[in-house]
Amino acid sequence: xxxxxxxxxxxxxxxxxxxxxxxxxxxxxxxxxxxxxxxxxxxxxxxxxxxxxxxxxxxxxxxxxxxxxxxxxxxxxxxxxxxxxxxxxxxxxxxxxxxxxxxxxxxxxxxxxxxxxxxxxxxxxxxxxxxxxxxxxxxxxxxxxxxxxxxxxxxxxxxxxxxxxxxxxxxxxxxxxxxxxxxxxxxxxxxxxxxxxxxxxxxxxxxxxxxxxxxxxxxxxxxxxxxxxxxxxxxxxxxxxxxxxxxxxxxxxxxxxxxxxxxxxxxxxxxxxxxxxxxxxxxxxxxxxxxxxxxxxxxxxxxxxxxxxxxxxxxxxxxxxxxxxxxxxxxxxxxxxxxxxxxxxxxxxxxxxxxxxxxxxxxxxxxxxxxxxxxxxxxxxxxxxxxxxxxxxxxxxxxxxxxxxxxxxxxxxxxxxxxx
Numbered sequence: 001x002x003x004x005x006x007x008x009x010x011x012x013x014x015x016x017x018x019x020x021x022x023x024x025x026x027x028x029x030x031x032x033x034x035x036x037x038x039x040x041x042x043x044x045x046x047x048x049x050x051x052x053x054x055x056x057x058x059x060x061x062x063x064x065x066x067x068x069x070x071x072x073x074x075x076x077x078x079x080x081x082x083x084x085x086x087x088x089x090x091x092x093x094x095x096x097x098x099x100x101x102x103x104x105x106x107x108x109x110x111x112x113x114x115x116x117x118x119x120x121x122x123x124x125x126x127x128x129x130x131x132x133x134x135x136x137x138x139x140x141x142x143x144x145x146x147x148x149x150x151x152x153x154x155x156x157x158x159x160x161x162x163x164x165x166x167x168x169x170x171x172x173x174x175x176x177x178x179x180x181x182x183x184x185x186x187x188x189x190x191x192x193x194x195x196x197x198x199x200x201x202x203x204x205x206x207x208x209x210x211x212x213x214x215x216x217x218x219x220x221x222x223x224x225x226x227x228x229x230x231x232x233x234x235x236x237x238x239x240x241x242x243x244x245x246x247x248x249x250x251x252x253x254x255x256x257x258x259x260x261x262x263x264x265x266x267x268x269x270x271x272x273x274x275x276x277x278x279x280x281x282x283x284x285x286x287x288x289x290x291x292x293x294x295x296x297x298x299x300x301x302x303x304x305x306x307x308x309x310x311x312x313x314x315x316x317x318x319x320x321x322x323x324x325x326x327x328x329x330x331x332x333x334x335x336x337x338x339x340x341x342x343x344x345x346x347x348x349x350x351x352x353x354x355x356x357x358x359x360x361x362x363x364x365x366x367x368x369x370x371x372x373x374x375x376x377x378x379x380x381x382x383x384x385x386x387x388x389x390x391x392x393x394x395x396x397x398x399x400x401x402x403x404x405x406x407x408x409x410x411x412x413x414x415x416x417x418x419x420x
Contacts, residue, residue: 002096002387003035007084007104009077011043011065015276016218017301018124019044021163022101024189025122026052027405028378029099031398037095039084041065041076049405057083067220081107088115097385106149109156118385121157123167124186125298126150154179159384161377164299164323180384184377185324187304187369189402190280191410197281205269205285211240211348213314214286216279217302219247219255224292224316227337229255232264234341238348243269245282277410283309287354288347291315294335299324304369307361312354314343324369329360372399 006026012019026036026049035051042058043065057079065072084107088095092115099120100108112119136142154160154174160181162168171181206212219225225244232242244255252270259268274282283289289306290313297319306313307329315321316335325332331347333339347354367373375398 003037003094004029004097004099005084005088005095006036006038006099006101007080007108008038008040008101009073009080009104010041010101012038012040013044013047016067018101020276020301021122021124021186023047023049024186024374025099025161025378027189027402028375028398030405031375031401032379032382032394033398036099037087039080039087041080043076047409050401055083055087067218077103080104085111088117092117097382097387100153103149105153105157109153112156112158118158118387119156120159120161120381120385121153122161122163123150123154123171123181124163125167126170150174158386159381161381164297166297166319166323180381182377182381182384184374184381185304185369186299186301187365187371187374189371189374189406190305190308191277191406192280193284194278194281195284197278198284201282201285205243205271206241209239211238211287212243212285213240213288213290213344213348214243214245214283215290215292216245216274216282217247217291217300219244219251222293222296223300224294224335225255226258227292227294227335227340228290229258229264229268230262230337231340231344232259232267233262234338235344235348236264236267238345240287240344240348241267241269243271243286245271245274245279247273280305280309283311286311288344289313290340291321292335292340293318293320296320297323304365307369308365310358310362312347312357313361314340314347316340325361325364328357329364330357370399371402372396375399375402 008022010019012022026038029036030049030051037053037055039055039057042056046054059075059079088111095117097118097120098108098111101122105121108119108121151174154171157179160171160179161184162171162181163186165183168181168183215225215228217223228242256270259265289311291300291303293316295318299320303324313330315325315330315332317332318335331343333343372395376395
C-alpha cells in the first residue's frame, strides 16, 4: 500500500451515511499502511487519522448541503473535481492509485485513462435507484443519466468496492464481468460505549421505567420513520416509548406534529441530534432498535451498528435489510404500521426472543461484519487494483490500528450531531 488520491464529493466529515463510509475507508487504508490525500468539499470537519491529509475545495458562500441529489451540489462537485484533476495531472507520479466515491467515479475513470493509474471505485448503491428514492421517476432524465454515469464509471474502474452483494452483481453486469467487484460490507466502526451516557439517556427517555424502542439516523422519507410513529397507536396498552434520534429540526417538528395528531405525543420522544461518538452508548439504553425503511436495496449503515450493540433489532422485510439479516438475527416484518406494531409487541413480550436476537447479532458482527473483515475486504479490493494483498498477521495488526484510532478519537473528538 502506498499513496492514494481519494475523491469524495461529500461534506466529509459530517456524521451521516456516505461521509462516515469515506472516513472509515481512510481509517482502514491508514491501518494498512497507506497514505491518503482526500479531496472533498469545503464543508465538514477534519478528523485526524494517521497518514490522512485533508485537501478541501471550498466554494465561497456555501456552508451546508442537504442529503441526496440537488442542484446546489453542482458547484461543490465542480470545485472538488477541478482540485483533484489538477493534483493528478500535475503530480501523477506522486500517487499509486485513485479511489473515488459516487459521482466522482466518472472523473476517476477519466483520470485513470489519462494517467494509467489504477482506479478503485467505491460503489455504495445503484445510482438510478438512488435517484428514484429521492423522487425521480424510473424514466426521468436524471434517473437515466445516473444509470449511464454508473456504467461508464464501472467500466473505467480497475477494481470496485461494492457495499453489498446486489451492488457487486450490478458492477459485474455493467462491466460484462471484466472488473473485479469485492464485497466490503459498509460496517460502522464505532466508538466504545460509555455506561454513564447510557444511564443518563435511559433515565431521561423512560423516567417511569418504560421500555424503549429506538430509531437513530436521518429522517429522510425513505427511512420510513412515520410508520413507527403510526405503529405506536397500536401498542397503547404497552409501557413503551419510541425515541427518535437524528434528523434536521424541520423534520423533527413534522414528526412531533404527526405524533400529536395521532394522539401518541406522550409516547414519542423526539430526542434531536446527538454526538456521533455517543450513539453506541445510546443504543445500549434501548430495549429494541428499529429500522423501518419502506423500500430499497442499499443497506443502512446503522444496521451493522445495531447488530453489534447487544440489543435486538426490528427491521422491515425488504432487500435493504434481508441481504444482511434474516429471522435469526432480526425480527423481520412487513413495512406497515400494523406489522411493525405486531413486531414491537412480540419483542417486548418475549425477553427470550430479545436475548436470542441480540446474541445472534453480535455473533454475526464478530464473524462477518467486524473490523478485521472490513480491513481485509479493503485490502483485497486493492489487490485487484494491482497493489499487494496483506497477510493474516498484517491484517490483524491493521485491525488493531483501526481500533486504536477509534479509541483515540472518542477521547479527543468534539461533540457533533448524529445523522447517520
